[in-house]
Amino acid sequence: MTTIRDVAKKAGVSVATVSRFLNGSGYVSADAAKAVTSAVDELKYELNPVARSLNTKQSNLIGLILPDITNPFFPELARAVEDVALTYGYTVVLCNSDENPEKEKNYLNTLKKKYIAGFIVTSNQLDAPHYANMALPIVALDRAINDKIPTVSSNNREGAAMGTNALLERGCKNILFLRGPNELNPANERYQGFMDAIEASGAKYHVVTCPFHFSESQKITDEFLKAHKEIDGIFASSDVSAAGALKAAVTLGIKVPEQLQIVGFDGIAMGEMLSPGLSTVAQDVYKMGAIATRVLIKRIENQPVDQHFYEVPVQLKLRGTTKGVAE
Amino acid sequence: MTTIRDVAKKAGVSVATVSRFLNGSGYVSADAAKAVTSAVDELKYELNPVARSLNTKQSNLIGLILPDITNPFFPELARAVEDVALTYGYTVVLCNSDENPEKEKNYLNTLKKKYIAGFIVTSNQLDAPHYANMALPIVALDRAINDKIPTVSSNNREGAAMGTNALLERGCKNILFLRGPNELNPANERYQGFMDAIEASGAKYHVVTCPFHFSESQKITDEFLKAHKEIDGIFASSDVSAAGALKAAVTLGIKVPEQLQIVGFDGIAMGEMLSPGLSTVAQDVYKMGAIATRVLIKRIENQPVDQHFYEVPVQLKLRGTTKGVAE
DNA sequence: CTGAAAGCGCTTACAG
DNA sequence: CTGAAAGCGCTTACAG
Numbered sequence: 001m002t003t004i005r006d007v008a009k010k011a012g013v014s015v016a017t018v019s020r021f022l023n024g025s026g027y028v029s030a031d032a033a034k035a036v037t038s039a040v041d042e043l044k045y046e047l048n049p050v051a052r053s054l055n056t057k058q059s060n061l062i063g064l065i066l067p068d069i070t071n072p073f074f075p076e077l078a079r080a081v082e083d084v085a086l087t088y089g090y091t092v093v094l095c096n097s098d099e100n101p102e103k104e105k106n107y108l109n110t111l112k113k114k115y116i117a118g119f120i121v122t123s124n125q126l127d128a129p130h131y132a133n134m135a136l137p138i139v140a141l142d143r144a145i146n147d148k149i150p151t152v153s154s155n156n157r158e159g160a161a162m163g164t165n166a167l168l169e170r171g172c173k174n175i176l177f178l179r180g181p182n183e184l185n186p187a188n189e190r191y192q193g194f195m196d197a198i199e200a201s202g203a204k205y206h207v208v209t210c211p212f213h214f215s216e217s218q219k220i221t222d223e224f225l226k227a228h229k230e231i232d233g234i235f236a237s238s239d240v241s242a243a244g245a246l247k248a249a250v251t252l253g254i255k256v257p258e259q260l261q262i263v264g265f266d267g268i269a270m271g272e273m274l275s276p277g278l279s280t281v282a283q284d285v286y287k288m289g290a291i292a293t294r295v296l297i298k299r300i301e302n303q304p305v306d307q308h309f310y311e312v313p314v315q316l317k318l319r320g321t322t323k324g325v326a327e
Numbered sequence: 328m329t330t331i332r333d334v335a336k337k338a339g340v341s342v343a344t345v346s347r348f349l350n351g352s353g354y355v356s357a358d359a360a361k362a363v364t365s366a367v368d369e370l371k372y373e374l375n376p377v378a379r380s381l382n383t384k385q386s387n388l389i390g391l392i393l394p395d396i397t398n399p400f401f402p403e404l405a406r407a408v409e410d411v412a413l414t415y416g417y418t419v420v421l422c423n424s425d426e427n428p429e430k431e432k433n434y435l436n437t438l439k440k441k442y443i444a445g446f447i448v449t450s451n452q453l454d455a456p457h458y459a460n461m462a463l464p465i466v467a468l469d470r471a472i473n474d475k476i477p478t479v480s481s482n483n484r485e486g487a488a489m490g491t492n493a494l495l496e497r498g499c500k501n502i503l504f505l506r507g508p509n510e511l512n513p514a515n516e517r518y519q520g521f522m523d524a525i526e527a528s529g530a531k532y533h534v535v536t537c538p539f540h541f542s543e544s545q546k547i548t549d550e551f552l553k554a555h556k557e558i559d560g561i562f563a564s565s566d567v568s569a570a571g572a573l574k575a576a577v578t579l580g581i582k583v584p585e586q587l588q589i590v591g592f593d594g595i596a597m598g599e600m601l602s603p604g605l606s607t608v609a610q611d612v613y614k615m616g617a618i619a620t621r622v623l624i625k626r627i628e629n630q631p632v633d634q635h636f637y638e639v640p641v642q643l644k645l646r647g648t649t650k651g652v653a654e
Numbered sequence: 655c656t657g658a659a660a661g662c663g664c665t666t667a668c669a670g
Numbered sequence: 671c672t673g674a675a676a677g678c679g680c681t682t683a684c685a686g
Contacts, residue, residue, distance in 0.1 A: 001679090003678095003679055003680085004679065004680060004681095005679080005680095013656080013657085014656065014657045014658075015657090015679090015680080015681090016656070016657055016658080016659095016681080016682080017655085017656060017657075019680070019681055019682085020655095020656090020681090020682090023681080025681090025682085026655085026656090026682090027655050027656085028655075028656085029655055029656085032655080032656080046440060047440075047679090047680080048381075048440060048678090048679050048680065049440055049441055049680095050377060050380045050381050050386075050440075050441060050442055050678090050679080050680090051381055051662090051678070051679035051680035051681090052679080052680055052681075053377045053662090053680090054375075054377050054378055054381055054661095054662045054663065054664085054678090054679080054680070054681095055661080055662050055679090055680055055681045055682080056662090056680090056681070057662080059377075061420075064421075068406065069396070069402045069405050069406055069409075070402045070403055070406050070596075072399075072402075072596075074402070075396045075397045075399075075401070075402050076397050078396050078421060079395065079396055079397050079423060082396075082421055082422075082423055083423070091420055091437065091438070091441075092420065092421050093388075093418055093419065093420055093421070094391075094405060094409055094419050094420070094421045095409075096406060096409050096410070110418065111418070113373060113374075113375060113376055113377075114376055114377060114418075115377055214596075214599065214600055215599075240600075243600040244600075246602065247600060247602055250602040251602070269397075269399075269541070270597050270600060272541065272542070273541055273567075273570040273571075273574060273597060273601065274600065274601060274602070275573065275574055275577040275578070275601070275602060328663090330662095330663055330664085331663065331664060331665095332663080332664095340672075340673085341672065341673040341674075342663090342664080342665090342673085343665080343666080343672070343673055343674080343675095344671085344672060344673075346664070346665055346666085347665090347666090347671095347672090350665080352665090352666085353666090353671085353672090354671050354672085355671075355672085356671055356672085359671080359672080374663090374664080375662090375663050375664065376664095377662090377663080377664090378662070378663035378664035378665090378678090379663080379664055379665075380664090380678090381662090381663080381664070381665095381677095381678045381679065381680085382663090382664055382665045382666080382677080382678050383664090383665070383678090384678080
């Protein structure tokens with residue numbers, strides 16, 4: 001392995017000069033610069049990041065903490081984070097937290113010892129004191145941890161209103177809202193958005209709390225639909241729930257979208273694979289991840305961050321579970 | 328930050344002794360051990376992994392190289408890798424390669440400089456010389472890189488035969504096989520398995536090559552079905568393709584499973600969300616990831632690895648796209 | 655603008 | 671069984 005020493009020797013300068021040149025810190029004469037450059041080239045020298053870390057107490061590692069990569073919302077997020085990180089020379093460490101504070105703390109700790117540069121956190125816990133007093137740069141996704149920590153999220157409330165209105169505009173008179181878990185910030189915002197739109201309309205509605213889980217959603221919808229034949233629209237707080245609702249309806253022999261229209265929220269890839277295709281309020285998950293990563297890297301590199309709150313617009317995607325679109 | 332020096336001072340021994348004790352290397356007297364233990368406790372000392380890495384040229388980082396985490400097959404794999412890694416004190420770095428050799432090499436290189444302990448690789452390229460002459464422990468998923476590198480995969484061939492037979496046993500007389508890309512090892516094995524079963528049966532069949540991509544699969548199936556009304560069974564090399572086939576059939580007004588039965592391969596979560604639920608040859612992806620990780624860690628820690636080839640059994644899951652199961 | 659030297663926090667022969 | 675010392679490969683005041 002060739003070291004900075006070898007380069008210094010070959011270039012006829014000291015290691016300090018090589019280091020300074022390589023890091024762009026401190027003055028280096030044009031001659032020295034030239035000598036170092038060609039020595040680096042000839043020897044194909046590459047800085048040892050571990051040795052550097054030990055000195056600077058910094059690394060180019062970014063931690064991505066999310067509940068579970070297996071949840072269809074996260075892979076695209078992870079992809080975006082990795083893509084942007086790579087562009088800026090960072091590497092991402094994957095941390096599944098299962099929303100378990102102990103696991104989170106554990107990761108935080110382990111990685112801090114490795115001089116990790118910062119974290120992107122998608123935590124669903126409503127308070128997380130272990131994040132608050134961290135010295136490291138953090139960016140939160142989907143929920144504000146505190147006002148010091150930049151947050152990226154979708155405009156959930158508006159999005160939910162859009163989704164609800166899509167149903168209303170297509171003639172739904174009696175809507176079931178599959179509300180997400182109360183602990184989830186985004187779920188609550190979506191609930192607000194639903195309420196905004198439904199109350200403005202004067203239409204009848206029901207709200208049922210329902211986890212973001214396929215078969216539970218199917219079961220809950222199945223039971224509800226049996227007891228409430230009058231339901232002609234379902235707005236679900238997540239696509240997975242919407243998929244459960246759709247399956248329940250199809251299984252009950254209810255025609256979608258003729259008798260019952262359904263709109264989900266998320267925009268995951270599975271939506272188009274269903275029959276009929278799932279209409280949904282699509283989040284730009286990739287963009288969220290990309291923004292979060294860019295903001296994080298800015299903070300890591302001490303560049304000014306203009307905002308503390310980034311809201312990514314959501315987009316209504318109409319497919320076969322609502323009227324007017326064949327598919 | 329408390330260092331090994333502080334511990335040594337408090338325990339009244341040298342740093343060498345503390346290091347030896349902490350690493351279980353070399354002799355340490357009972358007295359010294361006790362003194363060090365309590366010093367560590369009192370100071371809540373934790374070894375600095377970066378400093379250690381610089382000496383040992385080792386780390387507890389594992390690289391997971393996969394084509395794209397966004398592909399529904401990989402999140403569960405990543406989850407398994409991370410779970411097992413965590414258990415053994417390793418941390419996983421996520422690397423999306425897009426099956427691009429340059430990106431792979433780049434990651435290999437970057438992480439080698441960080442003294443990464445080893446790699447788990449899911450590469451679809453048929454040859455990968457840059458893996459062959461690596462000094463680091465590697466475990467391959469789904470394809471053998473060379474005979475030095477342990478490989479974990481499903482019994483694709485048998486599985487495909489099972490899937491085909493499931494169709495045959497349910498009365499299919501004219502089967503369309505959606506064959507996966509020729510570059511993919513597993514896809515070829517599945518083709519073999521299909522051929523084994525179909526030739527033994529004497530039934531009619533067609534083979535069409537088709538990428539593991541939803542809308543392409545839908546399109547290809549749509550066209551084929553229009554031209555070949557006699558098809559009564561489709562076996563797809565992946566669930567995503569099967570989902571495309573199902574959508575094509577449903578859109579054409581073909582009744583599944585009455586007129587056309589479909590079986591996929593993979594067992595991804597989406598399968599049960601479809602209507603009807605997708606029958607499939609399910610891989611135990613989690614298990615594959617877990618085995619690969621355990622094998623890798625054994626190699627990293629120089630423990631004996633008994634086998635070089637691990638085949639994880641596949642399981643037929645019958646749902647609504649084949650006859651005899653409501654749903 | 656440059657180099658000698660100390661230091662980041664460990665590990666590991668080596669001598670005792 | 672133990673400690674002094676060198677070394678892993680860098681960075682960073684400091685003096686010049």
